[in-house]
Amino acid sequence: MTDFPQKARAAEAAMRAVFDATPLMRNDHLSGLHGADIWLKREDLTPVRSYKIRGAFNAMRKVLDADPSQDVFVCASAGNHAQGVAWNCRHFGTRGVIFMPVTTPQQKIDKTRMFGGDHVEVRLVGDYFDQTLAAAQDHCAEVGAHFLSPFDDEDVIEGQASVAVEMLAQMDGAPDVVILPVGGGGLSAGVLSYFRDVSPETEFWFVEPEGGASLTAALAAGAPVTLPKVDTFVDGASVARIGARTFARLSGVPRERVLLAPEDRICVTILSVLNVEGIVLEPAGALAVDVLEALRPQIAGKRVVCVTSGGNFDFERLPEVKERAQRFAGLKKYFLLRLPQRPGALRDFLDMLGPDDDIARFEYLKKSARNFGTVLIGIETKDAAAFPALFAKMDAAGFAYRDITSDETVAEFVL
Template structure:
């Protein structure tokens, strides 16, 4: 572990060729809310707005030192690793072919092109990261290029450990708890390996998106497991399979140290940090903050560091984030109302709405019978409790309705 810690410190020094250390900021709002010292390690403020530059630069530097003739690199990434590789390619003056899923937000694609300039070529392929990864590895073998893994690489892990090196230097003491997001496990592996050596008293909690719990699956299966289905909303952490090397670093993690964050709840956290603190986080970047309510009893009176891993958020997604946050918070619901086809029925329904209830959607679907018609209705309100009053009035008036807010199948087709 000492050798790894020494290497991580050396890699951290070399990173200063590219950018100053990212801020470690005490967050007054979160500290007051939880009665703790909450610090944010702002990886969203790196030159590429994520920690991924650390691993990409470190791995590329080491390859170039060992093989100066190696001038072509390949990677697969949902966005943040791609930007780090592109930035590093331009810095070293080498060419890079970057494979990205077709579903990658346009903002991340554009930024990758901007960071790499003429030094990189982008190939969009595959709906999910693992398909993209296979295409990149096949291309790499064919061309004899060097593949830069987004997480399952010892040099990448060493580079990500620089987050922990800076954290200890900036804090001036060992934190009681560090909360880490987990996708493929590169960041979590590097930070835990360093802190277990240099701050053994520090505890950890690991956060995965509910729809991409690859660490949870690996711990249960005692080795990396490929998830059958992945929710790609948290694109920076939606990985179907933990890396083999990262599992070796994380296999001692206890199941109760891993928390799962529902995608819709993450949206609430993103909006909260944006509206209250002015901090722009992508879904993966909000993971460590999102679980603080679950840890309220554990963290009271303690020093806690949340790693905000990225801020590459495409604001074209903001309406979706707001919608998901409202639905999770219970202040927006969709339901199908069986509307009587008689004069005054619509007026009767509208009279049931309270002063804070707004109709966000009203669409006749079809006439289900001669005397009734089905209506899709979306309502926004100020407090979740307002819906009980509305539904009580509908029941009393014998209106037939069905709440489809959390019905994934109906929501997908109708909303």
């Protein structure tokens, strides 16, 4: 056994001065739905509503133990890491300079300032995170501050492993399966490393957003690689390049144990957990729950822990989440309809709609005096089977149309 478990337990014990252990809660609904004994490790219930407070605390604690004169910490973050650093700056009585992109939502900026109070300064620099990160690192070099990485730091990894320490202390025996979200890899590297030593028989599954699969790419290449494009919808886990230190701990993970979660499907999970359980999860926090259905045969009858890693959800995003969930479930579609310019043509189309079909968007795109005009139509329904029936009627009537629901290029300009 390595000394990692002892370090993780020391980190967990020390952070009790900052916040209580997060609950490990059995979920009856998910257990019944998936035929397993499913528990949620509620990292969305830390003081900053994510596990990021753990790694920041442990890294700052160890730096200050080694050098009490170090009183300035710097980070670059647009979200949870910034809030964790801010909270701990106030706890330790140190100064923090937090660099955030200019494009960061105001809600996240305000929360970071609220958690840090007079101990933090927020600097908005750069339109993109790479610019923000460069500015933060340049500032560290100029003033001799300590840079706090969000994940690629051994002390941060050690701090995130406290999730596993609590998990085992809260259960009667080790879980059969643990499902972890993956972004930069700090949480997954820490929890996996702890279990490898203390409960090697526990099975692991890892989940990445489909648009930010940095671990999948690294496993395929045998080393961290930079993704050419990242979908930032799952902002808490959409990382272009997994950390070198975190990948060193995850490099032995079988590729088939890493699952990809489509962003639109994650929206379905967010709404389901909110509506059924009253639990608010951010997109990254919903990753572990999102793959339960796909893993149903593998987890049947087993005791499973899903780590819900964060709950910093901006409710201004709720309409977008609902929209994406409906599209994934096949309950909402957009299409371009070529409508003949004659009296009664629109009525002919409307008569094809079923009793549960609602028009959510109608925009006439005709730009000149032609025999046909184009209409952008959005339809919502209660049963996905309604759309094949509608399209069959349209085909039979000779209406020309194009389904653009999944056409990202067209949708970017017209939706």
